[in-house]
Amino acid sequence: MAFSEFLDRKLARRFHTFDYDGDGGIDRSDFMRAAAAVADEFRHPAGSPARTRLVECSLGLWEHLAAAANVSNDGSISVDEYKKAFAEGLLVTEESFEAGYRPFLEALMSVCDTDDDGKLSISEHIRWTGALMNLSETDAREIHRRLDTDEDGYITTGDLLSAIHDFYFDEDPDGVGSWLLGPLA
Numbered sequence: 759m760a761f762s763e764f765l766d767r768k769l770a771r772r773f774h775t776f777d778y779d780g781d782g783g784i785d786r787s788d789f790m791r792a793a794a795a796v797a798d799e800f801r802h803p804a805g806s807p808a809r810t811r812l813v814e815c816s817l818g819l820w821e822h823l824a825a826a827a828n829v830s831n832d833g834s835i836s837v838d839e840y841k842k843a844f845a846e847g848l849l850v851t852e853e854s855f856e857a858g859y860r861p862f863l864e865a866l867m868s869v870c871d872t873d874d875d876g877k878l879s880i881s882e883h884i885r886w887t888g889a890l891m892n893l894s895e896t897d898a899r900e901i902h903r904r905l906d907t908d909e910d911g912y913i914t915t916g917d918l919l920s921a922i923h924d925f926y927f928d929e930d931p932d933g934v935g936s937w938l939l940g941p942l943a
């Protein structure tokens with residue numbers, strides 16, 4: 759499958775948010791450290807159910823990506839290998855997309871939703887995006903504003919899932935999904 763220059767830019771941006779240690783490749787440790795950083799940010803100690811579930815889901819995403827990129831579980835993936843995995847059908851279909859991301863987002867919500875109301879405030883959003891993907895507070899604020907389509911001050915798992923879907927499947931540069939990780943280069 760070929761993809762557009764716009765999706766190519768989005769994939770490059772996503773790759774860099776996965777590269778937690780900034781070494782130019784993504785590997786299992788990037789996924790493990792990012793999940794642990796979010797749990798630490800929200801004070802979920804080692805062994806807590808919410809932390810354990812988030813780490814498991816994060817490592818599940820890594821295993822899916824590693825298999826699609828045809829690297830061993832302890833290997834490293836370059837940006838070109840990451841893009842190639844997408845070109846060869848990593849997401850498969852829009853229908854299979856939700857099954858892959860919803861469990862991770864639910865685990866993330868259980869860690870980050872400090873008042874357990876089923877939605878993320880701007881403060882919670884800034885904290886998790888900074889911890890997981892090293893996004894700046896300025897970018898996180900703008901992302902939250904854009905994802906909060908009903909303008910109630912909160913985003914839900916559904917809002918995040920919709921934005922992630924649009925990040926991969928929508929070509930509108932002004933669309934909500936295009937802003938999921940901040941402005942594109």
